[in-house]
Amino acid sequence: MLFLTAVAGDILQPGFYGNTCPKAESIVREEMRKTMLKEARSVASVMRFQFHDCFVNGCDGSVLLDDTPTMLGEKLSLPNIGSLRSFEVVDNIKEALEKACPATVSCADIIIMASRDAVALTGGPYWEVKLGRKDSLTASQKDSDDIIPSSTLNATSLIDLFKRFNLTAKDMVALSGSHSLGEARCFSVTDRLYNQSGSGKSDPAFEPIYREKLTKLCPSGGDENVTSGMDATPRVFDNRYFKDLVSRRGFLFSDQSLFTSPETREYVKLFSENQTEFFNAFAEGMVKLGDLLSTKPGEVRLNCRVVNQKAS
Incomplete structure (x- = not known):
């Protein structure tokens, strides 16, 4: 730095x-x-x-x-x-x-x-x-x-980290929308599924049907290199990522925390409802980055x- x-x-x-x-x-x-x-x-x-x-x-x-x-x-x-x-x-x-x-x-x-x-x-x-x-x-x-940043960070920690680079909370949420594209490994979600914060239980933020889908894809003790899209349209850059967060279908803990946290929830809702707002904010964030x-x-x-x- x-x-x-x-x-x-x-x-x-x-x-x-x-x-x-x-x-x-x-x-x-x-x-x-x-x-x-x-x-x-x-x-x-x-x-x-x-x-x-x-x-x-x-x-x-x-x-x-x-x-x-x-x-x-x-x-x-x-x-x-x-x-x-x-x-x-x-x-x-x-x-x-x-x-x-x-x-x-x-x-x-x-x-x-x-x-x-x-x-x-x-x-x-x-x-x-x-x-x-x-x-x-x-x-x-x-x-x-x-x-x-780690996928285990919550929204508050992410805000603090991005602030060190002169990036705002809105920038951070918009740039997190990069997860609209691509896949992540089961390794990144197994703690959320089976031992969130050392509790031995699943993250309560999961939507139940989505959690069941992930437990089948990423069983405890299974192959942690299996991959999943981080939203429902992993090959299309769109605002589906934010719609999924609102529906409590975020793959990573750090992603879902953007909706569970009051500091960032309004940005998630805005981007889920208005793709143009998301696109504009994402482009601005990438230029700043x-x-x-x-x-x-x-x-x-x-x-x-x-x-x-x-x-x-």
């Missing part, structure tokens, strides 16, 4: 690659379109990179770095291992951009563009992205462990998984 700056307006700008790589955004969009046709789940995975990257020392592509003998990166941090996937999609985008415009488009900017396109291609809003980020020279597993920058030195990586080799 000591290295973050929110003055992105002075650094980032729409159309940053207009002269140096004018087809950059269309190349990213086409690669994301091909990814969606090949494996629909992957677009949701790519969208999550923006959250897991920007929260950890700013939007700098650090989440994409592989471990080295001298550095433990973020891919195997507790919040990321088993949940982040589809890194090869970013590799494919980078390869296409390197062919068109060598050593020009940063991996950090690829994440921002691809996240926007993941949402737009699945029915969600489209927004103008600000670009011009540099890629970090290092990554930190510890920082990722410390800052990425993308404005989190690191003040550390950076570069444009040629390979998103490793830092560039310095000439001797």
Whole structure:
């Protein structure tokens, strides 16, 4: 957090690659379109990179770095291992951009563009992205462990966490709507089903029929890698996520707490009733999230998984 700056307006700008790589955004969009046709789940995975990257020392592509003998990166941090996937999609985008415009488009900017396109291609809003980020020279597993929010946090804790990044309670609820896309593992819900807060019982916030459905999908002692959509339309970006929360059919504890908490309930109700309000708030939140920058030195990586080799 000591290295973050929110003055992105002075650094980032729409159309940053207009002269140096004018087809950059269309190349990213086409690669994301091909990814969606090949494996629909992957677009949701790519969208999550923006959250897991920007929260950890700013939007700098650090989440994409592989471990080295001298550095433990973020891919195997507790919040990321088993949940982040589809890194090869970013590799494919980078390869296409390197062919068109060598050593020009940063991996950090690829994440921002691809996240926007993941949402737009699945029915969600489209927004103008600000670009011009540099890629970090290092990554930190510890920082990722410390800052990425857990699915066990309640609404109050989430509000406090997002506030540290100049994101409001409304921003937090809207950005939680990213769970409109994609799936989560049974691992993330077994405590809610069988031992909520160490009680040995199910979370009383569950709607009974939904709880019964989940106990069949995720039996106690069963395969915790089985996945479920986090709302009823996991391949479409819409406001169904919020409708499900109102119906007490939230998959994660952190999701359902947005409706059970009086601090955030009104935003959930607003977004469940007005999809346009949700889309506008989500786009605004993603722009604000993308404005989190690191003040550390950076570069444009040629390979998103490793830092560039310095000439001797």
